Amino acid sequence: xxxxxxxxxxxxxxxxxxxxxxxxxxxxxxxxxxxxxxxxxxxxxxxxxxxxxxxxxxxxxxxxxxxxxxxxxxxxxxxxxxxxxxxxxxxxxxxxxxxxxxxxxxxxxxxxxxxxxxxxxxxxxxxxxxxxxxxxxxxxxxxxxxxxxxxxxxxxxxxxxxxxxxxxxxxxxxxxxxxxxxxxxxxxxxxxxxxxxxxxxxxxxxxxxxxxxxxxxxx
Numbered sequence: 704x705x706x707x708x709x710x711x712x713x714x715x716x717x718x719x720x721x722x723x724x725x726x727x728x729x730x731x732x733x734x735x736x737x738x739x740x741x742x743x744x745x746x747x748x749x750x751x752x753x754x755x756x757x758x759x760x761x762x763x764x765x766x767x768x769x770x771x772x773x774x775x776x777x778x779x780x781x782x783x784x785x786x787x788x789x790x791x792x793x794x795x796x797x798x799x800x801x802x803x804x805x806x807x808x809x810x811x812x813x814x815x816x817x818x819x820x821x822x823x824x825x826x827x828x829x830x831x832x833x834x835x836x837x838x839x840x841x842x843x844x845x846x847x848x849x850x851x852x853x854x855x856x857x858x859x860x861x862x863x864x865x866x867x868x869x870x871x872x873x874x875x876x877x878x879x880x881x882x883x884x885x886x887x888x889x890x891x892x893x894x895x896x897x898x899x900x901x902x903x904x905x906x907x908x909x910x911x912x913x914x915x916x917x918x919x920x921x922x
Contacts, residue, residue, distance in 0.1 A: 704797045705828035706835070707771040707852050711787065713836045714845045718783070721845065728780045735784040739791030747796035751803055757867045760800035764860035767793030772853025775846035798825075807869050810887035 711718070711732075719729055751759040770789035777783040798821075805817045832852075839848040870876055870890050884890035905911060 704767065704794055705825040706832045707767055707790065707856060708794060709829050709832035710771065710836050710848055710852050711774065713833055714840060714848060717840065717845050718777070722777065722779055722783065724780050724783070731780065732784045732787050735788040736791040739788045740795055743792050744795040744799070747799040748803075750796065751800055756800055756803045756807060756869070757864065759796065760804070760867070761860050761864045763793050763796030763800060764856055764863060765793075767797070768853045768856025768860060770853075771856065772850050775849035775853070804867070808884075808889065810884070810889055 715729060718724070719726075724732070747763070750762075754762065767790050770786055770793055773789065774783065774786040777786055801821045802818065805814050805821075809817045836848045836852070839851055868874070870881070870884050876884075881890060900908075
């Protein structure tokens with residue numbers, strides 16, 4: 704996710720020079736990404752509720768990987784902004800699906816560690832991006848950097864589809880694991896009935912505002 708996202712940031716000046724895009728134009732490209740990203744953060748959870756975590760995460764990874772690869776075909780400001788807006792549609796779903804996967808697999812006392820691990824993965828991806836993208840670009844050009852990172856994402860989507868199942872559906876879950884997850888109220892019928900919150904009820908929740916403020920500071 705972050706590897707694909709950082710590719711443009713690292714190559715911004717090179718692409719601007721090659722495609723004749725000034726700083727104001729580049730700002731429009733970034734805004735196109737951020738706009739679709741913000742909208743899809745609101746919608747990706749609903750999509751996952753309909754198609755499930757396994758196929759949902761596969762769909763989102765596949766989408767953002769193709770969008771990133773298509774960026775390599777950009778010929779100017781409009782096409783670059785369009786392809787990055789497509790990237791913004793796919794990428795929020797990755798984190799939403801990751802949270803849903805943690806909810807499906809981990810007991811409450813382990814959720815924080817699980818979330819920390821996949822969040823660290825995003826940071827690692829951003830760190831790897833700079834040397835990797837620079838290496839590819841200096842040898843094969845900036846367009847190839849988007850193609851390669853996009854192809855890596857396609858591979859990841861297939862690995863996810865192959866490996867991921869809910870605990871109750873996983874063919875390699877041992878009896879000991881089933882017993883553990885059942886005792887932790889992860890496997891089996893939900894103990895608490897979940898109801899959908901209205902927007903009015905949501906904005907009155909203090910924990911929601913604490914999370915919102917914290918994310919505004921970090922992001």
